[in-house]
Amino acid sequence: MKDHATLAEEFIKDDARTNWHDETLWFVRQKRDKAAHGLPEWEQLREWASQIKNHTLSNMESYLEEFEKNALDNGVKVHWAADATEHNQIIHDIIKSKGITRIVKSKSMLTEECHLNHYLEEQGVEVVDTDLGERIVQFRHEPPSHIVLPAIHLKKQDVSDTFHEHLHTEKGNNDPTYLTRAARVHLREKFIASQLAITGVNFAIAETGGVVVCTNEGNADMGTHAADVHIACMGFEKLIPKASHLSVFLRLLARSATGQPITTYSSHFHKPRAGQEMHIVIVDNGRSDILGKADFRNALKCIRCAACFNTCPVYRRSGGFSYHTAVAGPIGSILNPNFDPKKYADLPFASSLCGSCSNVCPVKIDIHDQLWKWRQELSKGGHLPLSKKIMMKGMAFVLGRPALYRFGGASARWVLRHMPFLVKFKVNPWYKQREMPEAPKQSFRDWYIQNKKK
Amino acid sequence: MKIALFIPCYIDQFYPQVGQATLELLTKLGCEVDFPLNQTCCGQPMANSGFAAASKDCDKNFVRNFTGYDYIVGPSGSCVLHVKEHLKDDQHSEETIHIRKHIYELTEFITDVLKKEVHNAVFPHKVGLHNSCHGQRGLGLSSMSERMLPAFSKPEQLLSKVKGIQLLKPVRTDECCGFGGTFSVFEEAVSVKMGKDRIKQHEANEVEFITGVDVSCLMHLEGILKRQGSKVKTIHIAEILNTEA
Numbered sequence: 001m002k003d004h005a006t007l008a009e010e011f012i013k014d015d016a017r018t019n020w021h022d023e024t025l026w027f028v029r030q031k032r033d034k035a036a037h038g039l040p041e042w043e044q045l046r047e048w049a050s051q052i053k054n055h056t057l058s059n060m061e062s063y064l065e066e067f068e069k070n071a072l073d074n075g076v077k078v079h080w081a082a083d084a085t086e087h088n089q090i091i092h093d094i095i096k097s098k099g100i101t102r103i104v105k106s107k108s109m110l111t112e113e114c115h116l117n118h119y120l121e122e123q124g125v126e127v128v129d130t131d132l133g134e135r136i137v138q139f140r141h142e143p144p145s146h147i148v149l150p151a152i153h154l155k156k157q158d159v160s161d162t163f164h165e166h167l168h169t170e171k172g173n174n175d176p177t178y179l180t181r182a183a184r185v186h187l188r189e190k191f192i193a194s195q196l197a198i199t200g201v202n203f204a205i206a207e208t209g210g211v212v213v214c215t216n217e218g219n220a221d222m223g224t225h226a227a228d229v230h231i232a233c234m235g236f237e238k239l240i241p242k243a244s245h246l247s248v249f250l251r252l253l254a255r256s257a258t259g260q261p262i263t264t265y266s267s268h269f270h271k272p273r274a275g276q277e278m279h280i281v282i283v284d285n286g287r288s289d290i291l292g293k294a295d296f297r298n299a300l301k302c303i304r305c306a307a308c309f310n311t312c313p314v315y316r317r318s319g320g321f322s323y324h325t326a327v328a329g330p331i332g333s334i335l336n337p338n339f340d341p342k343k344y345a346d347l348p349f350a351s352s353l354c355g356s357c358s359n360v361c362p363v364k365i366d367i368h369d370q371l372w373k374w375r376q377e378l379s380k381g382g383h384l385p386l387s388k389k390i391m392m393k394g395m396a397f398v399l400g401r402p403a404l405y406r407f408g409g410a411s412a413r414w415v416l417r418h419m420p421f422l423v424k425f426k427v428n429p430w431y432k433q434r435e436m437p438e439a440p441k442q443s444f445r446d447w448y449i450q451n452k453k454k
Numbered sequence: 455m456k457i458a459l460f461i462p463c464y465i466d467q468f469y470p471q472v473g474q475a476t477l478e479l480l481t482k483l484g485c486e487v488d489f490p491l492n493q494t495c496c497g498q499p500m501a502n503s504g505f506a507a508a509s510k511d512c513d514k515n516f517v518r519n520f521t522g523y524d525y526i527v528g529p530s531g532s533c534v535l536h537v538k539e540h541l542k543d544d545q546h547s548e549e550t551i552h553i554r555k556h557i558y559e560l561t562e563f564i565t566d567v568l569k570k571e572v573h574n575a576v577f578p579h580k581v582g583l584h585n586s587c588h589g590q591r592g593l594g595l596s597s598m599s600e601r602m603l604p605a606f607s608k609p610e611q612l613l614s615k616v617k618g619i620q621l622l623k624p625v626r627t628d629e630c631c632g633f634g635g636t637f638s639v640f641e642e643a644v645s646v647k648m649g650k651d652r653i654k655q656h657e658a659n660e661v662e663f664i665t666g667v668d669v670s671c672l673m674h675l676e677g678i679l680k681r682q683g684s685k686v687k688t689i690h691i692a693e694i695l696n697t698e699a
């Protein structure tokens with residue numbers, strides 16, 4: 001499997017497209033800045049959000065029980081899934097028991113994480129993603145490249161080609177209004193034909209047993225209103241204690257994600273309407289393990305706003321697919337190694353540790369510190385390439401011994417001055433696109449001894 | 455006040471002029487400065503690559519060299535931040551804590567500890583200011599574009615007193631230049647792309663120099679500038695502050 005550095009290099013080969021990707025997401029970051037500047041209490045809101053989430057994580061057990069009890073009282077069926085397989089089976093069992101073959105889904109990163117679409121399609125169920133961006137990547141058999149803007153890696157003409165192939169729109173018509181209208185007609189048919197709707201969950205409220213789903217397209221509402229069965233899927237970290245806490249989170253979420261004051265639709269689901277069935281599936285899938293790790297648990301505070309993606313100078317220039325996982329970007333780089341340290345050992349290194357992610361994060365996750373800690377964990381666990389280990393141990397050996405360091409430094413400078421061809425060749429990754437620093441005759445120390453030492 | 459000068463390994467070897475400027479500047483400001491002769495490296499390259507545990511000897515050597523001073527000052531935000539956050543020597547934990555609490559990056563040492571301005575510097579040029587991430591976001595040398603807090607900048611505060619200087623900031627005032635330590639070689643493509651983008655924004659301002667508090671970022675940018683055949687030069691902030699009429 002190719003690692004982040006290799007996939008990023010492939011992405012960057014198309015310089016114009018990389019610039020476009022970078023600028024598009026930087027524009028979203030700027031919209032976020034503007035929206036945040038509009039709230040004098042911004043930093044206070046972040047602090048509250050962080051504290052509420054910390055509190056909830058520390059009392060997860062009792063809040064989960066409270067949530068379940070209230071949801072059951074509301075007439076909702078509650079299911080518990082230990083992992084992705086159980087999650088997928090629970091959903092399939094509900095579908096099977098109703099004899100349903102066509103379902104609609106509104107955006108849910110959890111179902112991506114569990115590879116639900118693939119699983120259901122293998123069982124002969126047609127799954128239609130109804131978020132426009134999700135639908136586009138679904139047509140193309142691609143995963144989303146961004147958790148809020150799933151098709152951000154695509155340009156207008158890519159969408160036009162995809163729609164031409166699947167929806168028979170005019171070839172070469174790149175007009176966004178035309179394309180969106182075509183998608184709308186297509187999706188309306190799917191909404192009407194479907195008997196079951198799956199949604200994700202942005203916030204689950206212990207106090208009421210209800211869930212809140214935020215969308216800009218209203219597709220969660222359209223799906224659930226037309227269907228006889230609604231299944232809402234959530235990782236347990238979506239819990240918040242009280243409905244009034246939404247006044248903190250809803251204000252932060254949309255501003256951080258897109259710079260909007262609030263998402264167009266914040267839909268509250270409490271109970272099934274007459275004649276409808278409502279299910280909530282609560283998923284663990286590795287989350288309990290994370291909760292048990294002092295250094296990494298607060299990654300579970302994440303509200304999936306993607307602000308850390310948009311600000312990340314690496315993500316903007318390497319694209320979502322370079323992270324080879326459902327949740328990419330900085331938060332993905334600290335979550336995924338929990339699930340599979342070997343497969344995702346490259347991700348904590350896909351960062352210059354600039355720290356911008358931690359600064360934008362609306363719930364104050366210490367993302368860049370966790371990236372650093374993951375590097376140490378992965379090294380301890382033996383998940384890093386041997387070549388790197390030998391190199392670093394070698395460096396540590398020299399730098400721990402002043403005399404050896406001085407000898408090494410002087411030799412390196414001598415080589416650079418007298419035999420530069422030994423260093424200046426293109427497989428030296430520094431020299432490929434950069435000149436080496438010039439090598440002075442004298443180190444600072446030599447100069448100091450000669451001129452300053454009393 | 456006993457002050458030790460910390461000159462990170464790559465400055466010692468490749469940019470001795472930055473060490474000299476730092477020493478001279480501190481002396482001009484009335485400090486008595488010692489340079490412990492057996493210092494090497496802060497251990498950051500290993501630690502950032504996941505091998506903090508392997509840099510024990512390096513850390514010990516650091517503690518040995520820098521024990522017994524009131525302050526330790528270095529012309530590198532990144533190395534200073536690393537020492538502040540991660541220096542470890544269990545056999546000398548008291549000394550280690552003292553070092554971690556009393557190590558300063560050059561500009562913050564001048565503005566916060568000495569509480570002085572640099573008055574005699576002259577640099578009649580168009581200069582672009584690079585905010586290095588570890589200095590800015592790590593040490594808090596200036597306000598950050600992501601946070602909604604009052605604006606300030608310690609490096610700018612000092613540079614604004616330099617005669618003749620025209621200080622310019624790139625459009626994205628504090629985006630990372632892509633150096634990132636070993637990131638610069640293990641993620642070469644992204645690293646260089648980030649550097650090129652930074653340079654493009656400085657060039658749009660028609661600057662003659664790019665300056666900053668971190669030689670490492672400047673070394674990376676210099677490497678790209680030279681390869682591109684650009685006329686723009688890099689210069690460390692200490693070299694500007696140490697100029698005289």
Ligand code: SF4
Pocket residue numbers: 256301302303304305306307308309331357360361362363364365367
């Ligand atoms: S880690 Fe923070 S910034 Fe990133 S998606 Fe989660 S909440 Fe948003």
